[in-house]
Amino acid sequence: GENVEQHPSTLSVQEGDSAVIKCTYSDSASNYFPWYKQELGKGPQLIIDIRSNVGEKKDQRIAVTLNKTAKHFSLHITETQPEDSAVYFCAASGKTSYDKVIFGPGTSLSVIP
């Protein structure tokens, strides 16, 4: 089955700096890669996703890149703000985007004002 690894496990950045979270996946059949943000006491919130036929996708301060050959994908947050502080999960899904999502272990991001 699919296995998703994520690094780093914790990340601290100064407000205004960029943050990068990297993930790898094992199943070459996976073709949908969502990213979730989870704040304390809340459920995960979908913030951006990318399909395997796209190498990069951007939404305001958030961008994701995907290298299918290397089975790597990354989340980039620019101009970080204190409200970006949360746990971020990368995930992978196989065959179609309707299949179950396999999550990475998470990255705790702290943005220091």
Add this chain to the structure above:
Amino acid sequence: DTGVSQNPRHKITKRGQNVTFRCDPISEHNRLYWYRQTLGQGPEFLTYFQNEAQLEKSRLLSDRFSAERPKGSFSTLEIQRTEQGDSAMYLCASSLEAGSFFGQGTRLTVV
């Protein structure tokens, strides 16, 4: 609020008791998922439904766990004879096309 709704938000139960959680998905979503999340970990897949059909169950879903979605709308997750290891956040998600939308979860504490 038209998001995924889960009840109760918190549940404390004694070991050996049965508990049931409810999930109301986004109304037009035909797929519904249950996940379990323990502290410091990512959510782990338990099971999912397309309409009323349960299409997949994880090995994590022991015979003490059962999930239903009788009319293809809301779903229930029941845990029988709870154990301390069942203490976790139980998350429900629904989807129609791309992307799953999660509820706030039910935090179960078994004492």
